[in-house]
Amino acid sequence: MANIGSSRDGFTSKFGVIAAAAGSAIGLGNIWRFPYILGNNGGGAFLLMYLIFIIAFGVPVMTSELLIGRKAQKNVFGAFKSLSPNRPWYLVGTMGVLAAFLILSFYSVVAGWTLEYVYLAITGSLSGTPDDINNIFTSFMGDNFWPYLWTIIFLFMTALIVLGGVKNGIEKYTKILMPLLFVLIVILDIKALTLPGAGKGIEFLFNPDFSKINGSVVLAAMGQAFFSLSIGMGVIATYGSYIPKSQDLGKTAVSVSMTDTLIAVLAGVAIFPAVFAFGMEPGQGTGLVFKVLPNIFNQMTGGFIFSIMFFVLLTIAALTSSISLLEVIVAYLSEEFNMKRKHAIWSTTLVVSFLAVMCVYSDKVFNNFDFFSSSVLLPLGGVLIVLFVGYVMKRSGVKAELESHGKSIAWFNIFYFIVRYIAPVAIMFVFLHGIGLL
Ligand code: PFF
Secondary structure, three states, X not given: OOOEOOEOOOOOOHHHHHHHHHHHHOOHHHHHHHHHHHHHOOOHHHHHHHHHXXXXXXXXXXXXXXXXXXXXXXXXXXXXXXXXXXXHHHHHHHXXXXXXXXHHHHHHHHHHHHHHHHHHHHOOOOOOOHHHHHHHHHHHHHOOXXXXXXXXXXXXXXXXXXXXXXXXXXXXXXXXXXXXXXXXXXHHHHHHHOOOOHHHHHHHHHXXXXXXXXXXXXXXXXHXXXXXXXXXXXXXXXXXOOOXXXXXXXXXXXXXXXXXXXXXXXXXXXXXXXXXXXXOOOOOOOXXXXXXXXXXHHOOOOHHHHHHHXXXXXXXXXXXXXXXXXXXXXXXXXXXXXXXXXXXXXXXXXXXXXXXXXXXXXXXXXXXXXXXXXXHHHHHHHHHHHHHHHHHOOHHHHHHHHOXXXXXXXXXXXXXXXXXXXXXXXXXXXXXXXXXXX
């Protein structure tokens, strides 16, 4: 997406935009963050809340973002400025930039772990008992050098892609590679489901225990929904500005959200049966996926090859997300401050490198960045986005934008009702309740 925001060439195909938006959405959020947050927050009940939030808030917020971007034909700041001049709605974009800085910082750290696992997979080091696998992760985390270096390498890779303006390249590769990642996850699922004791994992994932639900679990589920769909910060609005008028935005939002959710659930179906089969703890935090998956590969014929492919594809999925994060910041700096894109890219990379090093160094910083971006900034951004569509834009303009592909949409009234009344109130409620203010 290197030239998003600086020129107005669209995507080459309908599938191209969906692939790019899905590329931003699908990433470590689905495969690393979803399972660990679910494991920490009680399992099935969390999954249920998560699914409700995807449908009730995720799809409407994503549709709203897409329509703001497409209507204005601009990146998110320009969009708010041109749709509502003289009012400070562009601050939503500023909040998005802040969120992008924070997310990119801890995201690169986890992407760095993934790079280490590519290396370990290639060198055949991911073998041994579940205890050995556990120790591999723990000793890597205790290392004083590699976690930093991989993080910086990942940030460099992100910067180089955004710098290179390889939009078409990315579009071409995501179309092939993301389906391949999907196939690999399904293969992992099949293997995980046939492990002895797998049933307990399925029960943990799909059988909700409502006593586990409290304000912070609900807020975590909402934060995960926003994080995973990349909504609430303007990334999706920018993609929207590239979508041709002939495309149905509602359908686009539904396809991207469904694909994203499916991948997350399938990742859960691979991980939790294995967690229980190997006698591990589901609530062990950020290392979960890295400690569990190698055990499945070790039990598979061809596991060596599969593990390399998996971690390489996961790195690519992380890259298609991180470039969208970097692009938000770069578009902002280059368009609002007239900075050269090249300078914007390298100065952002430098600042994020410092922030990322702080995340490697301190779990507390890591967790605070993560919480503040996903559970605070993104939901608040989401509220402002739906309020903008519901109250600032004209109803007729919103309807016309959603129907610009030439067909009238039966769900408009429901959408409009959710956007005006349900989503803003409900998101605020979950947020305030989750942080203990209600
Ligand atoms: N949605 C990405 C993931 O699930 O990995 C993370 C992300 C990318 C969040 C871009 C927010 C964003 F703007």
